[in-house]
Amino acid sequence: MPNRPFETDPNARDYQPIVTLPPEWLPCDGCGLALPIPEQVGPPRELTSYERVLPPDAPPLVGRPRPRPFFTTMSRCTDCSARSEQAAALVKQYPRAIATSEFSFHGSHAVEQLERVLAGLAIIEQAPTIKNARAMHLLMETMLPATSAILWSSRFAPVALRDAKSKTGTARPWAHLRADDATRMRQAYATWLRRRTEVPRPHPHPDGSGCYICGIGEYVAETTGAAWQPVRLNPGVLGGQWGAPVVEAHVCADCRAVHADIGAWGPTLLDKLVLQAAGVQPLADAHDLQPNGVQAWGTTGRKRPNPTPFEHVNLAQLADDVRSGAFL
Numbered sequence: 001m002p003n004r005p006f007e008t009d010p011n012a013r014d015y016q017p018i019v020t021l022p023p024e025w026l027p028c029d030g031c032g033l034a035l036p037i038p039e040q041v042g043p044p045r046e047l048t049s050y051e052r053v054l055p056p057d058a059p060p061l062v063g064r065p066r067p068r069p070f071f072t073t074m075s076r077c078t079d080c081s082a083r084s085e086q087a088a089a090l091v092k093q094y095p096r097a098i099a100t101s102e103f104s105f106h107g108s109h110a111v112e113q114l115e116r117v118l119a120g121l122a123i124i125e126q127a128p129t130i131k132n133a134r135a136m137h138l139l140m141e142t143m144l145p146a147t148s149a150i151l152w153s154s155r156f157a158p159v160a161l162r163d164a165k166s167k168t169g170t171a172r173p174w175a176h177l178r179a180d181d182a183t184r185m186r187q188a189y190a191t192w193l194r195r196r197t198e199v200p201r202p203h204p205h206p207d208g209s210g211c212y213i214c215g216i217g218e219y220v221a222e223t224t225g226a227a228w229q230p231v232r233l234n235p236g237v238l239g240g241q242w243g244a245p246v247v248e249a250h251v252c253a254d255c256r257a258v259h260a261d262i263g264a265w266g267p268t269l270l271d272k273l274v275l276q277a278a279g280v281q282p283l284a285d286a287h288d289l290q291p292n293g294v295q296a297w298g299t300t301g302r303k304r305p306n307p308t309p310f311e312h313v314n315l316a317q318l319a320d321d322v323r324s325g326a327f328l
């Protein structure tokens, strides 16, 4: 890093990880690096931050000072821009794998999430080759939680950290991170390495029954945790009795993936899954079809799990009804 008016050697006595920016310098929104104009890539962008004004022992709501917004302008360094392009290419290559078991990300949101994961890998000096969608998905699943707050911009928005000051940047890339940030990312990476090599095999439902939604009794995955997840469900909106108490049940990863898209365990999710199971999803209007009254397996009172998803529903009839336009 040539021409810095501040110490950049972390072993020097007057080294400061966070420095006040000379006029016209901007911080990289990723690694925080203080950038003179020639090193700023792309147009500057402004972030709105709210000061965290409340001390932990804040008085009750009335009379509290209102958080004041302040503005910070950021740019991007060459390395972080290159990483952004790499992320965009990977999102194109694995559009469905930019997801965790709880969320799936799309478009620019997917690129942003993946950028953070790639930054995390760069910080711990790892550059694994992603060979398939499964490895990509696992990488998101393991690394994303460990990288949620590593960006310089995440110190400022939406709520600023107490020591986040505009017109500051880092003397070296990522100098704002603490040792335990790196430790967390190294542990997550180790988990990824281990899980990546686990061989997928069938995992039976944890209590020997079926997925509460589709009814299947076993699911092929690397670990039982990747196959089955406990959730709280309301039987009343899943074809069960109205007003029945909330149940804790396990659902398979396929049903969970659709939940990540739809956001609620209810009739819309059942409709989508059952049309998928009946093989009629590709129809242009199938998205709006509502085959009313589909029951989740768990609300049918059955004990024996389904060999295939939604075998408790008359899928052949459903497919015929869709083709004959019964729902249109």
Ligand SMILES: [Zn+2]
Binding pocket: 028, 029, 030, 031, 032, 033, 076, 077, 078, 079, 080, 081, 173
């Ligand atoms: Zn950067």
Ligand SMILES: [Zn+2]
Binding pocket: 211, 212, 213, 214, 215, 216, 251, 252, 253, 254, 255, 256
């Ligand atoms: Zn299921």
